[in-house]
Amino acid sequence: MRNTNKQDIIDLARRAGNAIMEIYQKDFAVYDKTDASPLTEADLAAHHILVEGLKRLTDYPVLSEESSEEDKKDRLNWDQYWLIDPLDGTKEFIKKNGEFTVNVAFIDNGKPTFGVVYAPALDVLYLGEVGFQAQKQTGTAPLERISVREKPARASDYVIVGSRSHQSDEFKTFISDYPDADIISMGSSLKLCLVAEGKADIYPRLGLTCEWDTAAAHAIVEAAGGVVLQALTNQNLEYNKENLLNPYFIVKAK
Template identity: 45%
Template sequence: MTLLSNIIAIAEHAGQAILAVYQQDNAAFNITDKADASPLTAADLAAHQVIITALTTLTPDIPVLSEEAADISWDIRQHWQRYWLVDPLDGTKEFIKRNGEFTVNIALIEQGEPVLGVVHAPVLAKSYYAAKGDGAFLKQASGVSRLKVNQASRQQLVKVVGSRSHPSPDLAGYLAQFPQHEMVPVGSSLKFCLVAEGSADVYPRFGPTMQWDTGAGHIIALEAGAKVSFTGIAAKVYQREQLLNPNFLVSALLSATGD
């Protein structure tokens, strides 16, 4: 198997661990609050364990930064030329709501940039994936298809994908530039994937995200033809002491402010 094929398999295995919890009653979720008040469930931890075990076996020389094991000092991380960036369960709030809009995110970072990524949606039975220079793809029951953005004009009806659980007051100001727009609310890194597959035209994010929320979706969107820009960061988005991302824009629009 190629490295990418192995990562897809690992993400899908983690998805199975998540579904094993998801299919039980809510009491089995074992919901607790982390220090930042975000929820943590038994599924987050189960997926984390699956991924960490698999990655350390597959690539023992590549370190891993996971949301559930992120207490690694910058003194150590700044020397990483290559590492795995993992969110074992992105969209925990969506998981708790049982709306299916949560994902497993695994990205390979080299020199501060994503070069490989997998976003697996367990309930949807979809795996989005990409490797630098090789394009972006969607694997589902019907087969594998190549992803390509829908290059739309800002003068047309613009489909804007946004967070379902983290609305932002700044979004209204951004949307004012479009004569016509339609909001498409969705959870987790699926927002990157909707732009990548052409179901949405732009994903503006005016609110907190962490590096592990974006790494995998970032390379998938890029390889599908989207532009991804982070406020104040021109390069090495994922080689920073601060794990919190600034605002960012994922766009397939041909002519829009900020593209």
């Protein structure tokens, strides 16, 4: 990410967020992608702002959730690139609960090393650079450093990110090791950010996600002192794989 002004990336994420909010505050059209997931006008507006902006600001290629299939094949030859999700949490956007984000990550040889997660409806921004620090900004307040919290002494003291009402069998099995733990819910990549800022201890993602869903928040978690591990192997979650789907993973403090 040499010669890249990080503030430029933050400003770009905010611009994409502003474009999303213009549509969020009025009626919007919802289309279907080939996989039948909802696609809004806001996805495409943010996509164009981010892709064009990153190409103007840097020399690195860009992969977006909305990129062409050709780009999604070509990225296997990329060592360093931007990985973005223009609107993570499309369902939250359609429900108008505010829990959706703009995700911008930098991938270096299969690892997310820098990430920005911006929730425009909440006006909350998370920023992380691995090996440096993680930060959070609410509104126009100054950036403040964030970090994962210390491991609780008792299993019952854990705060776990997950659904209170729609729990899979895998999630129920996982939380059985944490009797009386507090379960909190959140949409989109904000779930990982809850661990990064010390508001939760563990986020078990025991369902499918794509690389662009997690990369930016993954970098923030690591910058805050946490880890994102594959659930079955306990190895770090990796990027730019042949298959863009992530395996199940666990987010927690080191």
